[in-house]
Amino acid sequence: MGAVQLDRGSWPCEPNPLRRPGFGLHGLLNVPPRTDTLCLAGPVEDIDLTDLDRFARGFPHADFDRLREHEPVWWHPPTAHTPDGEGFWVLSRYADIVAVAGDSRTYSSETGGERRGGGTLIEDLPVDWAVGVLLNMMDDPRHADVRRLLMPSVAPRTLKLIEDDLRQRAATIVDAALDKGDCDFLIDLAAELPLQAVAQLLGVPQEDRHQLFGWANVALDYDDRDLGEATARTQAAVAETRAYGARLFAAKTADPAEDLMSLAAHATIDGRPLTDMEKAMLFSLLIAAGSETTRNSIAVGMLALIERPELWRSLHEDRSALDGAVEEMLRWASSTSYNRRTATRDTTLGDRRIRAGDKVTLWWTSANRDASVFPDPHRFDIGRRPNPHLAFGRGGHFCLGSNLARMEMRVLFDTLLDRVGTAELTAPVEYTRSNKHTGVRHMPVRLTPR
Template structure:
């Protein structure tokens, strides 16, 4: 079965949103499908809920470390090596490239691209700051921030929702947790945009420029480290600089990789879910009215938004040995891409999966992953999403689109770049 009309390697095919029809077709007709796209990349597409769980929970068979977690892009890697020195991050990039190519044991120093036991050691280093118990202590401040963000737009009756609402809460929270000075936070936002949007020409004049801009995050990590190396404070940067793994401090590269992962993942994904959630509520006014009438449904609405439009389209794993999924032979070193939007609409798991239902229960979506790489920040993301929609639903009344929605050109992140929204003008909060 070829299904040759489907091309998931071309980011242009995601400009109108996730190609759910294609993913549904793959899941229903060939759920473990060898896909050869126009970019020259070839890989297995895994689209069933149970199969995605199987791949995710077996890192000994399906490695994050061996070849990374994204579609391979040799041209981009070469550009990054060539231009890293221009951004003052040559040492960090050289070490990353050397480790990624297997010149040193342990693999790529970003936790997302590690396997056990190394992944376990690195995750334990920071997981205490993301436990439900710890995150619950942040709730009053996060809710205060959410209220202030909506206060900033409610009287106007319109806003550019992505930059004025969706991006602000996760950006401010993760930057506070990392100890990033306030004057540097929106630069973190801009760098993050270019990092996840390297396939989008609007984020730079050419692909090289967009890729190189991401290296600025390493320079930013170095700048923030200098604030706390001799004067540690109560933040994650200080924690990373002064804790050790197996008796050794993090290397410059390991610290920079942690900084990059936490800053980017900590703001981009929640911003994306918030934007897509607002679009879903505008497109489904009956479901929005259910929330207006019964705000106790907002937590289940957040889970349904996560299921219906997950922030991440796919992650890659690499087979460490020959194995089988549904009778298909996966050879050693074959790339295996797991597609979250497809698994989240599996008819064998979700009743009427194409229906957006803010009261859906149960809702066993896989948008935060499962297994070793279950999203470290899931509790924080859920709190941020609940806090912002608790403000949006009752205060931005009768919302509608005020212009075209402009989406990120990406087959990796389900991103929204711009979404003008108008609503009934309201009042600022009394506090």
Template sequence: MQLSDIDIYNPDNYVAAVPHEQFTLLRDEAPVYWHAHPDGGGYWVISRYEDVRAVSRDHATFSAQRGFVMVDELPPEILGMAQGQLLGMDPPNHGPIRRAVIERFTSKMLVQMEPMVREIARDALLAAREKPDCNFVFDAAGNLPTAVICSLMGVPKDMWGQIRHWSDMQTSAGDPDLGASPEETQQISMEMGMYGYQLATERQNSDADDLISLLINVEVDGHKVTAEEFASLFIQITVAGNETTRSMIASGMYELLKRPELYRKLEANPELLPGAVEEMLRWSTPLHYFRRTATCDTELHGQQIKENDRVVMLYSSANFDERVFENPQEFDIERSPNPHLAFGHGIHLCLGANLARLEAKIFFEEFFKLFAGAELTGEPKRIRSNLVNGFKDLPVRLMPR
């Protein structure tokens, strides 16, 4: 393969597997690579670990808000709402709202939430026992994150299915089996935002302890989150709370089922689960990339980057960078240290990172208690996407204890 063969934009190139051969070539020969885009322009691809960290930290030079975080330019009517999401904000807008959210995910709060998460996980897995031949992605892994994030926000239970549907439509828009057309995706985004606005409006001045009430009624640094701001925040929290955790759990299970000796080792030694979850995160990297936009002319590895150029941080490459990870193509549940970038880095580090870790750890603990084993019954199918890294179909036979 040569640099002229590189095409990491085309979502078809992610259907068979993550294109690691292309990523390795970029890291070795063109760590700052100009990639053509179908709109006639192009964008810079940043593929090495340390460079992704550097761009992530330098929010003054590389903006999340200017143009948002997707490599494709968004229509003006959608861009404004997208920039109301935390992941699409720069300082000073970013700080107060982030601190308001992060208060809900302190270590103390997570300890208090653990019994709730465990009950939800157990209920989800008991339901999966009724369908031993299943698509593990949706029939087992998918129920937990949806229930947890909706419970945290106090979303009525009869809306949980709708929330999950909206989320799936947005994250898998490029997949013909899962997603919607660009026009439908815009409509879904508007519907989600309107529903979030409705919930926020209903809970203004409420003293309830759900995440929505907390966010819109707590003042941080002199700022209160408005219902309008929460409409955008609602989309980010629900989509991220659903897709990424589900993808990580399903991908982690797939890697274990391919390696029965690791599956049994983890089953017999649950104390290894925290480290195993970190390796699942590194390996699965639920989002391949996020974009930044240069706010001024700058330079990286001798490449001149002009103001308003798109810059894509390729997490799926950084997490397999041989300069940081020894034998990166080995799935090692005892890898230490494991400084992966699956949750991003810098001020935009994923808010729900520790909640996702908790969910995955509890999921596997409860799975090993309820099931004697599992086996693949067919070839998995990956989501057709250059953004979302995960399976849409993981055919598995579960063996209840």
């Protein structure tokens, strides 16, 4: 079917009337409906990226293959699943995503136009609650100032000091899983090393890490809700995390140590300390980001190796290929599916007119399967060179923890290759129900020692 011209008002999927503009999350919207005519390609008209059931069995790569081919800059109309009752732009090609991610003046991580909310999710979040307070929802100069405070704690030279400790932890973790034989790779292995590492870096007692892990899982998964919705369970998890963070900051203020939260507790920018809200949001962000994305990259990477046992044998024999394998796992997993920006001014992208205030979503996972950059993109290739993946984003918001994630993956897989002879699935992988993170809930495996 060729491209057809549709006025937005004629789109067949009528949005929920309770979510029409003006009645969005927290009543934040102040955005008039679009009246311009938009080109929608027939081959993509059935795609709804706000229907989380579409992501419940992993990332829907086939949908994005169609988008890259037919509508690389696509206006996603609102559906019954879409928060705020308004559409948004979907970018699926590598070059467009890199361009937008590198232009923070035109595409803000906070807000734009007449919009009274914003942030990096499809749904609007309130200004001064998350927007402008969370590090990943800040623009410069505040973003650069806060980031500069944290960077020394995750620099390669600093992380080198904890690598031996991580190797000892990894050996203990892998040996415990081997003793079980049958285990949940996600819970017992993939999550455990990143969780221990982030607890150590933040100054969280190790005995508290699983409680924080549980709260983060509840907040990030959508097993009992849809986009833009909260349940009593998710609200309780967020409140418990914030309360824990407040207690931790109080302790670090009174008795600082050599950890990241002590640094944040005593840091100043232009002579002023971080606000209590900035501290609370920073703690929640680092707990989630420091454990969630890496564990999923590890789990999905291991799944690819289970499906290609000859690669497992090859890596065991030649560890010089491990760094390249880790990069391919990161591309393959692409654990953060998308981030949103908001247009600050009227502009064009390709042949599309984007207005100030429009939501623009950058789908990193799709960029990492773009055949114009990655030949044979749906093939897991540990020898892929070059591999300029966007698993950690691009531009000023490039992932602060990228060095830590790479080191954790390298250390854990090095240990697994030393100790594990074979690995096989014993039941299907269970994925999280989310379009924001390609996550694994459970991955039952049987490990045999080498």
